[in-house]
Amino acid sequence: MGLIDGILGAVFGGGRNVLVDTAEVFRVNREAESKRAFQMHAAAMASHSAEFTRGGKGWFDGFMDGLNRIPRPAMALGTLGLFGAAMVDPVWFASRMQGIALVPEPLWWLLGAIVSFYFGARHQAKGQEFQRSIADTVARTPAVVENIGALDRLRSDVVGVAETGPDAVLEKTATKSGENPALEAWKQSLT
Template sequence: MRILQWLFGGGRNVLKETVEVFRENAEAGAVRDADYSQAALAQYAAEFHARSNRTRFDSLADGLNRLVRPAVTLCVLLPIPITMIWPGHMAIAIASLALLPVGYWAIVGTVTSFYYGGRMQLKAQEFHTSLAATVANAPRIIETIDSLREFTSDSPGAADPGTDTELSEAATETSENPAVRAWQERGNE
């Protein structure tokens, strides 16, 4: 009785405490997860609450930040229809760009690469992730392709009827089917 009282008595559970060294207490883990979710939601709500107290300048700056990518995209693609509609004006505009110093183009290239570089890196990482998933599926896909190749007409032996001797023997065999047997007997008459 003293052993059981020592294990489970006195407001302590030695067995439970020992098990929790090796395995997480599910109830305590759920409480931690709930606290984490509540803290994340509170932070998210605080972020949106802060947005509602923004000034007009904050809204203007935010709007201008969102216009950069569409503006650059339009500046790259817009010369195509302009050249088709007003080729003379576009030739003058392009010739005038040649008057800009090389240092200006270096600054434009640097700003553009820094601005788009982060996005490109993110897309490259997403591409590598999808590539890894594709490579992981490759053995299954190759197995499927190999099994389907057996049914193509250019596969060796796919439509091999055998020798003429085998065909004539198969044609002269007696059959258990009464209709086939009657047809074979009519052919022999």
């Protein structure tokens, strides 16, 4: 018996498993590989999410964000105002349009470039904000899945939801019939 204990102690003793250690030289430990892959994925998601968070914005950033929101509504409302002015006072509108007709063509090109760059930059900023929201959503997915699982376990239509388990007192209390005034009234109405 001592010989067998000595051999088994040499192979499996000391908190090590010589067979597993030897096998891992030739073949990857799948559990450790899965842990590494999970940690790498979690770190990549955290890095991606941190890249798109809005942490540390001050009053100036908020002011500039508000200022950046002005041009589109101003252009839309200004165009509608011009239509209204054309209907209310056509002579005034026509005189203003004659002034616009005198604007040189290079200035129109410059205006077109400025508006194009503004809307292009706005489109890019909105696209990055969309990516940020996707990263946040993906980062919250495990918690949502866990919450859905917890809610599913609370459903009353699942088989065995009222199972008392080994608790004898709970089973006796659950199966004890009590008074039911509605049932008694119904029984009385039948007789």
